[in-house]
Amino acid sequence: MASSFDSYQKRRLQSSYVSVVISIALVLFMVGVLGLVVLKSTKVANHFKEKVAMTLFLKDDVTKKQLEGFRASLIKEPFTKKVIYITKKEAAKAYSKDIGEDFLKFLGKNPLKNGIDIYINADFVTPKKMTELENEFSKNAFVSEVSYDKPLIQLLTKNIKRISFWLLVLSGFFGLVAIILINSSIRLSIYSKRFNIKTMQMVGATKRFIRKPFIWQSIKLGFLGAFVALLSLAGLIYYVDAYLPALDLIKDYITLGYLVGGVLIAAFIITWLSTYFATQRFLNLQTDELYY
Incomplete structure (x- = not known):
């Protein structure tokens, strides 16, 4: 009986990890696509400017x-x-x-x-x-x-500023959505272990000691999600480059480097902060509040 329960708990935990990885991968893929658009928009704008x-x-x-x-x-x-x-x-x-x-x-x-x-x-x-x-x-x-061509210069400058502004707004919005979604997934994962957290706290474990394994676990899941997102982005870039070779996506190593670095850094920061605040919340709860 105990073995069946342990097996059930293990499957439930694995399912929770899979859902967290998928959520992180989807969000980072979305952020990566937006980042690619932002990085390439600057290059495209410069391309048109240098035709003047x-x-x-x-x-x-x-x-x-x-x-x-x-x-x-x-x-x-x-x-x-x-x-x-x-x-x-x-x-x-x-x-x-x-x-x-x-x-x-x-x-x-x-x-x-x-x-x-x-x-x-x-x-x-x-x-x-x-x-x-x-x-x-x-x-x-x-x-x-x-x-x-003075009117052309004024038109280029005006349109580039307008596009840059809306891309910045869109980046901020998607960044906020990414943080909220990943944070929610990690909080749900930690919620299932809230009694373990409180038990460790009651036997004298420090908050830092309790948080550490949760943070490392989330960072691992974050990097796994980032890896899946980067694979998806690689497929998208290859597909777009085949149909729009003028963008020169595959050979633009600087842009690709920024994109990979940005996705990995976003995965690390968001998962670290989300796990820190999620564990902190359950560490500050009273025992009777864990049931609500």
Whole structure:
């Protein structure tokens, strides 16, 4: 009879552990997906920002030697992503192709100027910094005019701020949900052992001594749940990368490193805190309060 009861208790305990691992895995998978979106959204935003070019139209009297020196100085600047020199002849060909006819036949001469397209690093693509660069280049002795798409910069900055704000709100919401769900699962698991906790306390065990095995057990379950979540995330990333190779998910080792580290750290912190406060609650209860 005692053997049957022990077997029943063991199965019940194992079932409780499985439910905790599944709950942790599901929640961490959800958090991991959101984290991936957040990390990739920054990269995607930077990708679009770095497509923005500032064009410097050069004066006609700039010599080849001066041009080479100017280009070399631009490449060394921290705001420079890439520098492309476009001659007035190349610009005329491109413009003729855009409008569908050779405008030089009507004008007789090329009114365009030699230019340098500077593709800006993402950190400098803001209305304020672009205006500062424009003012700086306007004072340059080699530059006759500075041109870039100001409305596009303002629109990009506005939309990126808006998206970042809502992603932050969504991250906070899912983070709270994750803590609540994992905390509830761990509390239910510890609730089944509340009499064992009180018995240990009554025979003189300290709170720290009682909490320690529960915390370690929960951390193990948390890491097991994190492992399951990471396997699921790996499958999702492989699937998405097959259909959207432009995102370059599998080869983005930095993002994947942050994702793995974030999931493992979240599993450790949430399970540790949840177990600590759950055991603390039962340690502070009176014996007659354990039945309610």
